[in-house]
Amino acid sequence: MGIIYRISLFTLILITIGALYPKSAAYKDFLWFESDQFFQVDKVRNCELIYTSASSNFSQNKESDQRKLSQFIDAFYPDLAMEAFNTPASHLGYHYKLLRLIPEKSKVQTVICAINIRSFGADWRNSELETTLNKQAVMYSQRPAILNKLLLSLNAYDNKEISERVLDRTREWNEERLPYKNPQNSVNNWCRVEKWGDWQNPKRQLADQFIKQYAFVIDEINPRIQDLDAVVILAKKRGWNLVLSILPENIEIADSLVGNDLTNLIFANSEWIKSRYSSQTHITVLNNVNLLSSDHFTDKDFPTEHYDVEGRKIIAAYIAFALRKNHGHLFSNPAWASNHNFQ
Amino acid sequence: MIFNSLPFFIFLPVCLLIFYALPHRFRWAFMLVASYIFYGYWKVEYLILIAFSTVVDYLVGQYLYMSDNRKKRLFALSISLTTNLGLLFFFKYFNWFLDDIASPLGFISQEAYGYWNQNFQFLLPVGISFYTFQTMGYTIDVFQKKVEPEKNIFKFALFVSYFPQLVAGPIERFKHLKTQLFTKHSFTYEDLQHGGRLILYGLFIKMCIADNIANSVDLVFNDIASYNSAVLLQTTILFGLQIFSDFHGYSLIAIGTARLFGVHLMTNFNSPYTSLSIREFWSRWHISLSTWFRDYLFKPLGGSRVHQLRLTANILIVFIVSGIWHGANFTFVAWGLIHGLAYVIEKYTWKRLKTNNQIINIFRWLWTMSIVFVAWIFFRANSMDDAIHFVAKMISGGTGNLEASFPPIALSFVGLLIISDIVLKDQDIQSWFNKQSFIIRWSAYSFMLLAILGFAGTVNHPFIYFQF
Numbered sequence: 001m002g003i004i005y006r007i008s009l010f011t012l013i014l015i016t017i018g019a020l021y022p023k024s025a026a027y028k029d030f031l032w033f034e035s036d037q038f039f040q041v042d043k044v045r046n047c048e049l050i051y052t053s054a055s056s057n058f059s060q061n062k063e064s065d066q067r068k069l070s071q072f073i074d075a076f077y078p079d080l081a082m083e084a085f086n087t088p089a090s091h092l093g094y095h096y097k098l099l100r101l102i103p104e105k106s107k108v109q110t111v112i113c114a115i116n117i118r119s120f121g122a123d124w125r126n127s128e129l130e131t132t133l134n135k136q137a138v139m140y141s142q143r144p145a146i147l148n149k150l151l152l153s154l155n156a157y158d159n160k161e162i163s164e165r166v167l168d169r170t171r172e173w174n175e176e177r178l179p180y181k182n183p184q185n186s187v188n189n190w191c192r193v194e195k196w197g198d199w200q201n202p203k204r205q206l207a208d209q210f211i212k213q214y215a216f217v218i219d220e221i222n223p224r225i226q227d228l229d230a231v232v233i234l235a236k237k238r239g240w241n242l243v244l245s246i247l248p249e250n251i252e253i254a255d256s257l258v259g260n261d262l263t264n265l266i267f268a269n270s271e272w273i274k275s276r277y278s279s280q281t282h283i284t285v286l287n288n289v290n291l292l293s294s295d296h297f298t299d300k301d302f303p304t305e306h307y308d309v310e311g312r313k314i315i316a317a318y319i320a321f322a323l324r325k326n327h328g329h330l331f332s333n334p335a336w337a338s339n340h341n342f343q
Numbered sequence: 344m345i346f347n348s349l350p351f352f353i354f355l356p357v358c359l360l361i362f363y364a365l366p367h368r369f370r371w372a373f374m375l376v377a378s379y380i381f382y383g384y385w386k387v388e389y390l391i392l393i394a395f396s397t398v399v400d401y402l403v404g405q406y407l408y409m410s411d412n413r414k415k416r417l418f419a420l421s422i423s424l425t426t427n428l429g430l431l432f433f434f435k436y437f438n439w440f441l442d443d444i445a446s447p448l449g450f451i452s453q454e455a456y457g458y459w460n461q462n463f464q465f466l467l468p469v470g471i472s473f474y475t476f477q478t479m480g481y482t483i484d485v486f487q488k489k490v491e492p493e494k495n496i497f498k499f500a501l502f503v504s505y506f507p508q509l510v511a512g513p514i515e516r517f518k519h520l521k522t523q524l525f526t527k528h529s530f531t532y533e534d535l536q537h538g539g540r541l542i543l544y545g546l547f548i549k550m551c552i553a554d555n556i557a558n559s560v561d562l563v564f565n566d567i568a569s570y571n572s573a574v575l576l577q578t579t580i581l582f583g584l585q586i587f588s589d590f591h592g593y594s595l596i597a598i599g600t601a602r603l604f605g606v607h608l609m610t611n612f613n614s615p616y617t618s619l620s621i622r623e624f625w626s627r628w629h630i631s632l633s634t635w636f637r638d639y640l641f642k643p644l645g646g647s648r649v650h651q652l653r654l655t656a657n658i659l660i661v662f663i664v665s666g667i668w669h670g671a672n673f674t675f676v677a678w679g680l681i682h683g684l685a686y687v688i689e690k691y692t693w694k695r696l697k698t699n700n701q702i703i704n705i706f707r708w709l710w711t712m713s714i715v716f717v718a719w720i721f722f723r724a725n726s727m728d729d730a731i732h733f734v735a736k737m738i739s740g741g742t743g744n745l746e747a748s749f750p751p752i753a754l755s756f757v758g759l760l761i762i763s764d765i766v767l768k769d770q771d772i773q774s775w776f777n778k779q780s781f782i783i784r785w786s787a788y789s790f791m792l793l794a795i796l797g798f799a800g801t802v803n804h805p806f807i808y809f810q811f
Contacts, residue, residue, distance in 0.1 A: 021797050
């Protein structure tokens with residue numbers, strides 16, 4: 001009897017804590033600190049357009065015009081409210097968890113997902129930032145707040161050590177799965193080709209990075225494809241239009257440093273994504289992988305999807321034009337776009 | 344599987360239910376399976392290592408029992424020691440040996456070094472330092488005929504792999520654990536209550552204190568140049584409290600978990616920061632390791648019944664080995680050496696110090712804490728250069744351009760830890776709880792529960808001692 005009485009008391013204490021915690025200031029402070037995108041959900045649910053992306057949305061250097069890519073899209077649709085989920089280093093899996101939080105009854109009509117081809121590769125998937133993203137995402141799960149908090153404290157998410165991620169990445173780079181003959185049959189073999197001299201040569205280092213970022217073949221078991229499938233199903237369920245915007249990559253530099261064996265892989269991967277999803281009626285796939293010249297890429301020492309203001313405008317315009325399919329009656333050309341011929 | 348993880352929170356109750364549902368004769372076998380699941384959950388491949396170590400020490404133990412030939416017995420013992428220390432060296436120290444010794448001194452070519460680094464990367468098997476020491480302790484005990492070897496290899500395997508204390512101790516002795524592991528035991532409310540309390544308190548100090556401090560401490564240690572001397576001093580103190588909360592918390596959970604199965608593990612900490620000498624500190628800090636070194640290294644070296652010079656050397660050897668045991672870096676050697684030197688200084692200069700004089704005791708406490716906390720800087724720093732820079736800047740009143748932010752909630756928990764440590768000095772935590780009224784006991788439980796659920800740290804910091 002004593003045990004039952006004590007267990008009941010223990011349970012009662014747990015329930016009381018669980019009920020009071022979400023109402024506390026400590027909980028809100030914690031969310032701001034740990035998982036601030038949680039508050040973005042409240043904004044997003046009252047918008048017609050949602051843009052999800054990693055850091056490609058932002059200006060990355062000291063430009064006079066710091067507007068985000070999503071703001072440029074928004075400029076084409078002044079009568080539609082638009083908000084973005086944009087967390088650096090994030091990807092479709094992370095965005096899916098945020099999108100899932102949007103209530104079934106919301107104003108959302110169209111979701112635009114920016115897709116970085118690199119995010120499908122071993123380096124990004126095993127990035128050390130992955131742990132941080134997974135950690136943030138715990139609070140985005142649809143469970144009682146106190147349980148999410150406890151799970152977070154118990155590290156109940158994919159929180160591999162950096163060394164483990166490096167091992168996973170290295171293992172993938174050693175696998176001879178590329179559709180070429182040795183030495184281009186694996187990332188590590190390919191990187192040993194001394195086209196640009198020794199390792200001290202910056203071109204050699206950059207070529208190495210390009211191979212590591214883009215030398216892979218996307219297939220159905222790629223975790224990002226599974227994430228994308230989940231986003232597609234969610235969009236269908238909620239009645240959202242989905243625009244998959246495959247972001248431009250620095251093809252010119254990839255070609256000059258490594259050659260067309262690498263660029264062909266990039267094109268093949270982006271086409272694979274396009275062909276997989278474009279047949280579905282609620283989905284528009286924009287394959288802009290070769291849209292921009294290298295001048296528009298702001299990072300010169302590492303392959304990224306960070307664009308200058310002109311680059312962001314061009315991509316935004318292509319997306320905005322694609323949105324005319326569902327929102328054409330609200331389309332209007334902003335002043336800055338009238339000087340360009342985006343079509 | 345780590346204690347402050349969801350899988351363990353599921354694993355433990357399931358194990359408990361099955362354990363007590365099974366007839367007594369099957370329980371130890373079940374615990375062996377559970378222990379291998381517990382360890383294999385982290386990385387299945389490393390079960391081979393623990394199984395290998397088990398088989399070698401089992402066979403050596405059997406041979407030592409059967410043989411009377413001293414030379415052959417010594418040879419058998421050396422096989423056990425070489426195997427265990429070899430595993431430890433390969434997985435824990437080999438990369439350090441290559442990086443800091445072999446490569447800089449030219450023992451190995453740069454090509455071979457580069458090839459090794461690129462192609463062979465091993466993760467340190469969790470707990471390898473603990474279970475190898477536990478099995479070596481067994482073999483030495485059998486060699487010295489202090490215990491009879493276990494005849495059943497599977498029962499011996501349970502001794503090596505017993506999950507509550509497998510990955511970070513307390514390092515148990517065969518004699519102490521054997522009788523408990525295989526003795527018939529019925530479920531009692533007292534075990535549940537005592538075990539549960541220890542687990543709750545352990546989780547509280549690990550998750551609410553250690554994990555909340557860890558982030559701020561890491562920031563400072565990773566960027567020493569940006570902080571002023573006051574921040575460095577605060578960080579030093581906080582790291583000392585972090586590592587205590589971390590390891591003491593772990594030990595409490597381990598002891599509490601074993602207690603749920605009716606097993607009493609040895610106490611590992613007894614208010615170490617109340618110590619009035621380094622000698623006393625080591626009788627209160629990581630007791631299972633310090634007694635291991637005393638029995639299996641210090642005494643075989645001659646103990647204290649040797650010439651003064653030899654004794655000094657023995658003390659320093661023990662502390663340096665203890666330092667190296669903690670990690671593959673010269674910073675750990677320095678940490679051990681600081682403790683060793685302070686121990687020697689005390690031994691030869693404090694003989695006539697009165698222990699009942701409060702003013703002298705305050706001086707002794709300040710000395711002890713200064714040594715302990717400065718040594719922690721070496722323990723925590725990323726390199727020797729960092730450690731020296733840290734100490735120099737802290738002492739010289741260096742400036743910095745960054746402010747440190749220590750979470751207020753963590754600092755208030757730290758205050759509670761200090762008070763509870765003083766209150767619990769030389770006292771069993773169970774007896775303290777038992778003396779309290781129902782209201783106080785349950786208020787304490789509720790407070791710890793609320794703290795764990797609402798205010799536990801969320802930075803992913805595995806138990807510090809797991810890396811050892």
